[in-house]
Amino acid sequence: MGTKSYHHENLRDSLIEKSIEIISLEGDTNLSMRKVASACGVSHAAPYAHFKNKDDLIHAMQEHVAFELSKTLMHVIETCSEKEEILTYLGKAYVTFFLENPHYFSFLFSRREVMVDFSYNADPANNYKPYEIFRQTAIQALTPTGLSHEKMNDVIIAMFALVHGLASIATMKNTTYNEKWEDKIETILTLFSCGRNQ
């Protein structure tokens, strides 16, 4: 069952990892099938044994990055001791993840093919993982407030939009805003939590 190639232990995974390495160094404009193939030491058409086309490889890369992000978020949840501040910590981790790899943000979202269900009744199994983690945690945190489902969903979307927007802003190149975003995130996120209890 193991996908083993004869020269390569596991070309498929190597391709994904090398590709991610390339985009995190040079951005996604400079990713090419042939470049990653030769970086893995195989001929230019070898990747087509594992991926239907470039889009298919990119899709696998996106899943990989999204999985990494999900792991980071889950780790925050598992190790957080101040449960009442969990949403702030999740938000901070979300922004920090993209700050550490600024190319990931546009890579994940610029192709407009990530499918996110923002409705209250979204199916957790099929939804975009990072959002679903945030959403489930938020539902737990907000249930005691007694908000209606609709209103609560609006609040959750707003909180996520803020966090997601901060990630977008913070990863912009050449921002001449010199103060470190890492130090500002918490302040800015806290600002918002004032509004959520009404």
Add this chain to the structure above:
Amino acid sequence: MGTKSYHHENLRDSLIEKSIEIISLEGDTNLSMRKVASACGVSHAAPYAHFKNKDDLIHAMQEHVAFELSKTLMHVIETCSEKEEILTYLGKAYVTFFLENPHYFSFLFSRREVMVDFSYNADPANNYKPYEIFRQTAIQALTPTGLSHEKMNDVIIAMFALVHGLASIATMKNTTYNEKWEDKIETILTLFSCGRNQ
């Protein structure tokens, strides 16, 4: 002084407009120098008389789109009668602009070359126009609150991040969130305005 070509009245502008037409229909992946050249009825190398390279053309397109957005925002400011709700209206217009042309969002921001100054002392003349419009309006609206410059700036960044994040979320493809964003934006933005007076 007018940049006139002999066969073409104004090839430079035509190229920009046709290019924007292409990306708004097919997304920026499908934009090529040769395609836009032939769409304008000129040979494939003609664009190089007006743009140093593809990046240069894209840069001009970005400026064009940003200018359109700025015009939209300015129009909102000029025609708004409820001045105390101006920030909500600006935010709504910002999101709506991108909802009407979903490809514009990733086109503007995915290349990570838009330069925005988020500091309180940003130079209005050299800053990214759409943000600067939002920022100036917010400063006017928030000055009566007596917030310190630093705190006010945090609030402004937070509000913009929310609006910008909403635009990002709302323009995601395949979102199975069926409720119309247009109807939701105002509710969500209003949610936030509760938090800004403290």
Add this chain to the structure above:
DNA sequence: GCGCAAACTTTACAGTGTCAAGTTTGCGTA
């Protein structure tokens, strides 16, 4: 009317995605 610079065309080349046809390999079965 002449000449020059700007706007364009033609030609060329290296790099890209991807297909088709060949080649190597590991593994299950006769």
Add this chain to the structure above:
DNA sequence: TACGCAAACTTGACACTGTAAAGTTTGCGC
């Protein structure tokens, strides 16, 4: 153990891309 088959790879080809270089057309100032 040998065979054969399918999966993993290589090679070669094609159309398309960005872009540089060299040639051509044009309008405008003198």
